[in-house]
Amino acid sequence: MGGGARRRGLDRGRQATHLKANVGGVEGEWIITYRRNSRGAHLGYYYANVEAPGVEADAERIATLTEAITGEKPAVICRKDGLIQAEFYRSHLEAYMRYKELRDVVERWMRGRRRFLKASRPPR
Numbered sequence: 001m002g003g004g005a006r007r008r009g010l011d012r013g014r015q016a017t018h019l020k021a022n023v024g025g026v027e028g029e030w031i032i033t034y035r036r037n038s039r040g041a042h043l044g045y046y047y048a049n050v051e052a053p054g055v056e057a058d059a060e061r062i063a064t065l066t067e068a069i070t071g072e073k074p075a076v077i078c079r080k081d082g083l084i085q086a087e088f089y090r091s092h093l094e095a096y097m098r099y100k101e102l103r104d105v106v107e108r109w110m111r112g113r114r115r116f117l118k119a120s121r122p123p124r
Helices: 055-070 090-096 100-120
Strands: 003-009 015-023 026-036 042-047 075-078 084-089
Touching: 015 055, 015 100, 026 055, 026 084, 042 090, 055 075, 055 084, 055 090, 084 090, 090 100
Parallel strands: none
Antiparallel strands: 003 015, 015 026, 026 042, 042 084, 075 084
């Protein structure tokens, strides 16, 4: 497996992690988009490319790549609408921080989101 990773900023407090690698002899690029839900949990999603041949294989490649990088395989779900979705959690984000290319931006995003959530919550 070879490749690289980088972070892209998105609007509304989301973060995208762009992974490019050769997995099982197949070159690929995957973008995992992270956000926080209403309870503050970090969630990431990747939707397999339904237009590419072997959509199931695409989902398996991102799962294999993620397991190689983080040590934890993401959940892969076949949805009712036909999409294949991989789900990523805070533990995956924290594992990305082991890599110099991603550490600073992931930490900054996680801190910034906490401040944003505190400021956007109504007083009790």
